[in-house]
Amino acid sequence: MKQKIKRIFNLISNMGMRYVFFRISYLIKTKLGWQKKAFPTNPEYKKHITLQDWKNNLPPFFFFGKEINGLEKNPTEDLKSNFEDLKKGVYTFFNKTKIDLGEDYDWITNPSTNHKYDITKHWSDIQDLSAEAGDIKYVWEKARFSFLYDIIRYDYHFQEDQSQFIFQQIEDFIDKNPINQGPNYKCSQEISLRTLNWTFALYYYKDSKYLTQELFTKIMHTIYWQIHHVYHNIHFSRISVRNNHAITETLMLYLSDKLFPFLPNVKEWSKKGKAWFEQEIEYQIYPDGTFLQFSMNYHRVVIQLLTWAVQLSKLNKDTFNNVVYERAEKSLHFLDVCSDTVTGKLPNYGSNDGALFFKLTNDDYRNYRSQLDDLRAVLKNNTYYNSKSSFWYGVKPNNIKPKPIAQLNEFKNSGYYVLQEGNTKTFIRCGGYKDRPYQSDNLHLDIWVGGENILRDNGSYKYNTDKNFVAYFNGSEGHNTVSVGQENQMQKGGRFIWYYWVKKAEAVLKKETNNFLFFGKIKAYKQLGNNIYHQRKVTKPIAKNNWFVEDIIDMPGNKTCYQYWHFSKKNKEKIIITSVDGNNNVLEPKIEEKWYSGYYGVKELSLRLTFTSQTKSFKTKISLKE
DSSP states (O other): OHHHHHHHHHHHHHHOHHHHHHHHHHHHHHHTTHHHHHSOSSOOOOOOSOHHHHHHTOOOOSOSSSOOTTOOOOOOHHHHHHHHHHHTTEEEETTTEEEEOOTTOOSSBOTTTOOBOOTTSBGGGOOSEETTTEETHHHHHHHTTTTHHHHHHHHHHHTOOOHHHHHHHHHHHHHHSOTTBSGGGSOHHHHHHHHHHHHHHHHHTTTOTTOOHHHHHHHHHHHHHHHHHHHHTHHIIIIIIOSHHHHHHHHHHHHHHHHOTTSTTHHHHHHHHHHHHHHHHHHHBOTTSOBTTOOHHHHHHHHHHHHHHHHHHHHTTOOOOHHHHHHHHHHHHHHHHHSOTTTOBOOOOSOOOOOOSSOOSSSOTTBOHHHHHHHHHHHHSEESSOOSGGGGGTOOOSEEOOOOOOSEEEETTTTEEEEEETTEEEEEEOOOOSSOOOSOOTTOEEEEETTEEEEOOOOOOOSSSOHHHHHHHHSGGGSSSEEETTOOSSEEOSTTOEESOOOOEEEEEEEOSSEEEEEEEEEEOTTTOSOEEEEEEEEEETTSOEEEEEEEEEOSSOOOEEEEEEEOGGGTTTEEEEEEETTOOBOOOEEEEEEEEEETTEEEEEEEEEEEESSSEEEEEEEEOO
16 A cells, blocks of 8 residues: 555656646546537538638648649559558558458457447547457557548559549548547547548549539538547647647647638637647657657657648748747757668657558658658758658758768757767667656667667557566567566556656767767666666777677665567577676576567567676677678
8 A cells, every 4th residue: 555655646746736637637527427518429510611612712731633743653563552452441550560441341340359339429438448349549540541641642643533432431431430429539639630631632632523512511510520529628638648649639720720711610729729739849849859758650740740730831821939940850850860871760669559640652661761851841942862752742842962970969858879880870768757758668779780670679569458568568678778676667557657757867978089988877666766776888899880788787685687688580690699797707698589569569579688697787798790
C-alpha cells in the first residue's frame, strides 16, 4: 500500500494537477453520460451548400482537379500492383502488412482478432483497450482513408479515373458508421485525418460525374459533424494526451474555416484552432527541434502536419506566429542529422505505430526523405533529395541543395547526440524528461555503417499485445543499454504510464586529437533506491569502425548488472563484441533469440547479446570485421 501511494503521488508530480483534475472530471462526465449529450447521434440532416456553388467558389487548396503542376507521369509497377490489391480489398496496414479485408468490409471488424465492435453503441461506450477486441488500431487503419493517396496517385500516373471507386468507399463508410457511433468515432485524431483525406479526394475529383449533389450533401453533413466532434473533445487531446493527436486536431480546427467556410461555427473554431495549434507546436517541439514524444516516427507525423499547415496558410494569405516556422526548420535539421545518408532511414527509436498520414511516393515507410523534402520545399522552395512529392502540395522547388552534414551534433533539450563520419553514424540518447516518457531507453546506442543498422533499437511492435512483449519492446532490455537487476530505468505503470521518470541527465560529445568521445550520466532506478547513477562513456577512434563503451553503475548494495546489445542475424558475422568487468575479468556473453519490429504489428527473430557483471561496470569493445 505504501508503494502504491508513493506511485500515485509520483504520477501527480510528473503529470501535474491540471492533468489529474481533467482525467477525474472526464471520467465523471463519461459516467454521467455527458458525451452522449455533447456528441449527438442521428443529428438533423442539413444541406449546407450546393455542389455547384462549392465548385464556383472553391477555397484555396494545393491543386484544383487532376492537373498537378510540373509532376511528370511515372506509371510504375509498384503503384499498379498496390492499386490492384486495393481494388480486390487487400489493404496495406501500418505501411507494411497486407491484409485481405474483402470487397465488402464492414469497417468495424478487427482483422487480427475477428472481433466485431457494436456499431449501435455511442462512441463513449466503446472500449479502446480490450484483450478480446485486440488492438483497435486495426479497425482505425482503413477508416482514416490514407489509402486514398495510393489510388489517386495511380489515377494520375496511369490516367485511369478512379473517382467512382473512391466515392463508393467514402459513401460506404458514411452509411455503415452513423455519426458518433461505433469505434471509428472514438478517436478525434482519426476523425481529423479522415476529414483531411476526404478533402484531398474531393479537390482531385471535383469534376467527377460520380460526385453528385446528393453525395456531396451527405459528405458535407458528415464532415461538419466530424469537425464538431473534434472541437467539442479537443481538451482531451490537449490535456490528457498532449502529443501529435493534439497537433492533428488543432490543425483540423484551424483549417475548418479555410476549407469549409460555408459550414456553421467554423469561423470561431478556426480562430481558436489556430491559437491552439501555435501553442502545441511551441510546447511540443523543443527549441532545439526535438519532439516531446521521443519518437522518430511521431516526429515525422508532425512534419507532415506542418507541411499542410504552412502551405494552406500561405495559400490563404495567412501566417502563424514565428515560432511555428522556427520549430519547423529546427525539426527538419534534427531529423536530417538523424537520417542515414545511404538509405534515408532513421533509427527505429521511440514509439512507432506505422503512421504515414499522406503517402505521396512509393518509397518504403522507413525512408523519411520525401516527407522532409516536402516541408523543406514549402518553407524554402528547395530540396535535398530531389523528391517530387512536393508537387502535390502545389510547390515546384527551384533547386536542389547538398545536404550539410556536421560531424558532431548535440540536441540537449531532449538529449540526443549524433556523430556522423562519412557513412558511419553513432547515435546516443541521454536526456531527462519534463514530458511523459514512452520507453525506458536512456543511454541507448545505435550504430549505422554504410546503410546497415548494425546495433539497433527493436521498435514498438504493438501497443495492445501480450504484456511480455510490451515489457520487452518498451523496456530497457529491448535497447542497447544497461539494466540493474533486470529492472527498467523507470518503473512501468499502466498502458502509457511510467513512474519515477529520469529527471537528471547530462552529456557531452566532443572531438579529441585521435578520438571522438561521448560521456553521459543519468540518475535512474528510483524504485530501487534514491541515489543510483548510470554513466556511459563511448570512445570512437577517428576514421575507424571501433567503439569502446565503458558503463559504470554507481549504487549502494550488490545487484547484478546486465548490458544488452541487439543486432540482426545477418549481421552476426560482421560484428565482434567483447567485454570485461571492473576487475578486468573477461565476460562470457549470452546470445539468445529475441524480437525486432521494424514496422508496427510485425515482429521477426533477432539476436541479443548480454553481458552480466557483479562489479557494477563493463568495459566493452565493439568492432566490425573488415
